[in-house]
Amino acid sequence: MNKKIILILLMFPILLISQTEKKQDVWEPFKFFIGTWEGKGEGKSGVSKVTKEFQFVLNGKYLRMITKANFEPQEKNPKGEVHEDFGYISYDRSRKKFVFRQFHIEGFINQYVLDSISEDGKTIRWVSEKMENAPPSWKVELIYTIKDDNTLEESFNLGMPNRNFECFNLNLLKRQK
Secondary structure, rough: OHHHHHHHHHHHHHHHHHHOOOOOOOOOEEEHHHEEEEEEEEEEEEEEEEEEEEEEEOOOOEEEEEEEEEEEEEEEEOOOEEEEEEEEEEEOOOEEEEEEEEEEEEEEEEEEEEEOOOOOEEEEEEEEEEEEOOOOOOEEEEEEEEEEEOOOEEEEEEEEOOOOOOEEEEEEEEEOO
């Protein structure tokens, strides 16, 4: 009986420490993005007005992103163009990595893996690991850069075979209140 009491007394501090340790929130680097953003874009498809929304869904297990870009008419595309995409970021516990699946109105599906987060947490880089309905040798890089508390830059970059990534579209977005 005394051995049981001694064992319980020895284990009690360990149980207290494990209860008071704050579990790290894997979603912390992405909380900045939550909300609605609007701004301008520029790139291969021309100049656009962009809206983007980030929201946690399904009990906070996924981060959903919805984008709509209205491209102005231009010589190559006199009617203009509307681009839409949506995506979900999930945390793959087995790989201990974030995965971002992005579905485009044009039929492309990009699956990215989180490549890096800068030391200051202001630059997040995704790199495609799989693409559907695109030439097999293409790759995509998506970079989010936090400019200030209410400004976000998004760079969508394409990599062709034997070439470095080139900016396809650059968006500068402002947080909406």
